[in-house]
Amino acid sequence: MTNAPKNQWKTLDKDLGRISRLEDATQFVSRGLVAPGLALAFVVLVAIVATVLIGGEQGAFIVIAAATIGAYMALNIGANDVANNMGPAVGAKALTLGGALVIAAICETAGALLAGGDVVKTVSTGIVAPGAMADSAHFIWAMMAALLAAALWLNLATYMGAPVSTTHSIVGGVVGAGIAAGGFGVINWVNIGSIAASWVISPIMGGAIAALFLALIKSRIMYADDKIAAARRWVPILIGIMAGVFATYLAIKGLKKIADIGLSSAVLIGVGTGVLSWAVSIPLIKRQSEGLENRKKSLKTLFGLPLVISAALLSFAHGANDVANAVGPLAAIVHAAQSADIGAASVSIPVWVMIVGALGISVGLVLFGPKLIQLVGSEITKLNPMRAYCVALSAAITVIIASWLGLPVSSTHIAVGAVFGVGFFREWHAERRLRRLGLDKGSVLPPEERKRRKLVRRSHFLSVAAAWIITVPVSAVLSAIIYLLLNAVA
Template sequence: MALPPQNQWKTLDKDLGRIDRLEEATHFVARPLVAPGIALAFVALTGIGAAVFFGAQPGALVVIAAAVIGAYMALNIGANDVANNMGPAVGANALTLGGALLIAAVFETAGALIAGGDVVKTISAGIVAPGAFEHTATFIWAMMAALLAAALWLNLATWFGAPVSTTHSIVGGVVGAGIAAGGMDAVNWVAMGRIALSWIISPVLGGLIAALFLALIKARIMYAEDKIAAARRWVPVLIGIMAGAFAAYLALKGLSKVVKIDLASAVTIGFSVGVVAWGVMVPVIRRQSEAMENRKKSLKRLFAVPLVVSAALLSFAHGANDVANAVGPLAAIVHAVGEGDAGASVVAIPIWVMTIGAGGISFGLVLFGPKLIRIVGNEITKLNPMRAYCVALSAAVTVIVASWLGLPVSSTHIAVGAVFGVGFFREWHAERRARALGLVKGKVVPPEERRRRKLVRRSHLIAVAAAWVITVPASAALSALVFAVLRFIA
């Protein structure tokens, strides 16, 4: 049998090569469409599920539409808000991105389903007077407009890479719909003033507390002559503070949805847990540090596991606290359709509604969260386990302090403000050491050179601050527009 000519094999190889390149190009083009496709499937399944449960009931179409919008909102909360909990741990290399996504998805879902809100205020804590919505239909369109506007704004902010407050987004949506329905007098501007005040209080307080903890670590551990001995003394104390702060934080922001706990009781619980954690960690840290060298790099290993635990606890508390932002208006719509009552101050959140919120947050985190996680963890300032630990600890302590002072704060603003606080403290500390070194060794670094040694990216600071300021007005404007469209269609 005669062999085929050699050029025939060359032609076949070229054809196969072209097919391989075509397949690679197809995969490359299709890859960005995978996440939106899965998200769209989740939203569609939510709508189908709502249709199965409510298809034969009056107002079923409204409930189905609201469920779809609620699922979309939950996806955007997962994409934007959860980065604040996991970003520092990923930036410090204590967790891989995949590990962070897995832990956050599990603990966010657990927090939402185990300790998520049983009830939710329908008019967002008295921001809009109930009389602004004269009819049940008006109330339903207003809540739907608020939910959709908040979701659209979060989607846009995530696309631009700006971590913004979910709570402020939904508040802005309610305000915009309230103004469109009842005019400017329908809004409680005193409550809005308190929310505006939190734009300043949350990041500043979070940044200051994070910077204070980092200063303590530097002064008492990192620059100690015997770093290992100092770590054995102070790391258990810091872990005790973390355990106590998180116990109080979870009692206030998570478990209070199951059992009513006041601030004094939460602090008592936190103090007790903190003392126990300190006692347990003293021998643990002593064993971990036995073979360590007396240098800064060794200290990072002592903070890695506590940092991972703190990120998981933050995710649990976030799921418990913020799931209502995704499904609160949806629960209000379901209540209004079923009971015909738009004036109820609080409504129960059905378990199927909570499931939409928990599932959407987890899907949004896994599909779209990595972008914001990288920004918070890597692109604002360089983090290591000790700095990231200060960020996580600040988030818990700041909530406790703010609750004690009766101040409205945003968990998003606290966490991001803490990252900036750590970065600016590093700048200040580096400048101080450079000046001291110049005085001792006579080597003076020129001011223009010192100005170039910035440890915080100013572009991110400006972008994040701008996004925070315009969140409420932007979501309010979107909500008013959506409300007008819905009223016109209806």
Template sequence: MTEQQGDQRHLETLDRDLARYSNLEMATSYVSRPMIGVGISLVFVLLAGIIAMLFFGHENNSLIVIIAACLGAYMALNIGANDVANNMGPAVGANALSMGGAIAIAVIFESAGALLAGGDVVKTVAKGIIAPESMGNSSVFVWAMMAALLSASLWVNLATWVGAPVSTTHSVVGGVMGAGIAAAGFSAVNWATMSGIVASWVISPVLGGVIAALFLWLIKSRIIYRDDKIAAARKWVPVLVGIMAGVFSAYLALKGLKKIIKIDMPTALLIGAAIGALVWIVMIPVIRKQSQGLENRNKSLKVLFGVPLVVSAALLSFAHGANDVANAVGPLAAIVQASQSGNFTDAIGIPIWVMVIGAFGISFGLFLFGPKLIRMVGGQITKLNPMRAYCVALSAAITVIVASWLGLPVSSTHIAVGAVFGVGFFREWDAERRIRNARLAMPDRTAFAPEERRRRKLVRRSHFMTIIAAWIITVPAAAILSAVIFYLISSVTA
């Protein structure tokens, strides 16, 4: 063997060793990434306990409140990991937002919604599902709330790991109900509230899906299927943006300003109509200018829906923070009050440090673990573009307002995911309709085989069945888990 061949052989061996080292480094990085997220989460949970100790350390029941604060922080992390995907998934799936941009916007607006407008729902979660007076004493009530927090957290954590966007609202409701039944029997549960929640299992996703499909039909019939798409867009996009502005204005007037001024539904709708009309007028010249030079094709239309979609995602995050912070801190606020004063039957007062734990926990959970479900909601159920994602966001806001008007306790998760399914199933129906019309016009055209027709389905049936199953079992699963945890706590503390 010549010296040159030996050097060549040595270099090849070195390349293989370096390649192995590179692969090992990549594998180590892949394995350590989840561990980093878990580590940061543990630090946050411990910080929540330290905050509780600083504010509550001088009280007799400080250890109970510290443990409850840690559980509330754990629940908030799970809400961020699972629930926030419903608001950001469509915008990311439509490529209107990058993953980093979506997380940044959600962190800011989720926190703002929780701190500025959160609170009302906290009282409902803590006192509306079970009758506190049926618990007998404050210790039993505290253990029930602890069991509810832990069971809901574990269930949402499991759902996130499986990849199912479940309702954290229903998880907490199931947890509170299960602990209440274990502590005081079935008579402790407010069955009227529970029947409304069960009704919302069906109403929320169906209403969200129908409204999203109607808006997609409007966009397709008035813009996409027109010969001059740009001219049609100049007419209809300002109208659609005006509707979005009006809907979100009404929603934020109802929910976001309640700490400053109480606004009833008719007044909120009037505010929404006025702002919607103003935005429609303002957007006419903006869309005209933005559409100049665009080609007459569907791809060009995506540009016109990009900014409205980003704005709608931000506003949905604000609304979600205002409502769903209750899932993390509702039971915690009840535990704090019962531990501090022994009073567990009166209205709940919510300390600011409790709201801060909920707000920052949701943000951390989204940042560390949210991308998995954001990708699933945004791209794996059905393919989304800016127009379809816009329909999802608008449907979610409208459905929540309608539900508030009807007094129905709905789930933002069910609404948003139902809207994604609605868009997907409408696309399937529309595609089938166009194929039938084309065959009528050209009878000799070969029809698709049944296997090919199944392959061309635009909604993934496996995701559909997994999510529906997770929705159905969320309340009973959380309730059973909570009852088991309550019995364990009771036996340890007896």
């Protein structure tokens, strides 16, 4: 009789242990479903809001469907594209992942709502001939197919861990739908050729400029005898360059809603801002550098805050500029559904459409952005504040040069190309120093050891390059299939 209670409790403990393990397993499995579930809730919420706002208007069903797809596209832009702005700062440990997500979400939303232009050129006018679409219905199906195809490809690319261009994705979608609707002759292949050229121009230009700035920092600051004195002289200059570049960048790309600023005026604004920032930062850097040891590690402190500010400015400009990738086709669909006019050179974007784009980018960033932020920031090559600062500067300078030359470039390609440029420069510089110091004379390293010493992960280089190359073709094929299905159903 005395053993009965013990056996009873022992059995109960085993059962409770099994239940506890089952609960832990359930939580572990369901954890991966939280982000998709919240994303689905956001898309459903957008559909409900769109129904309330335009439920009784002409073409309401089409607009609601387009708003839902636009919300899905915005989520994927936030998940894939924003990593390029915040990745270097997180990889350099100037920002925590949580801090980067908060700053990026605020700046992306502010950029989209405050400086995202209230009028955009219809996506199809530069790619598809104006008379290619038979009527507004075909135009609507084409834009909807392009939007959905681009969103699906971005979703797949994010899942695979490949940072790709949202602009190229939507361009590919428009091309595929245009060909399905009117054949190859309706496409403006000159513009497509320019876009294809940017696949090569963007990363090379971004990488070269980032490498040049890193070479400057290494030669003038990091290898100086008195590193602190060199930093006091050069860091304010670099901050002035950063401020001037971003002032020019924001004037060109992000402030179209406030004023139409030409390139020459934007450069003058940038020069004035740069000189003022240089003068202000001299005493600040001098005060910040007091008591620092004369070694490379101390320099990271002086680049931390400028790097955070540059990442925030990049996010603001990205929100102002790239939100059009989500809301541009959506606005065109709304305009065509409500007015049946597909020949307008530009369409006004309703406020609620801008809000969908802005919030969608931020929600997508918070839910799915960490994966690519880690990839860009730390998995391609090791970044510190100086190297990440070079990446941010390169991204802004390359966009300005491209605008001046009239080249269609991708912010994604520029930023990721700059990260690769920094990494390849580090490899070249390390081997050069070894040769100069005579440390590798007569030494023949086996292939495995030489591969281990590489500072850029080749697997990421190949996978990213492959994803860039197939972005437009994959988006085009997906869009053509979706267009034919929509046209058949309608």
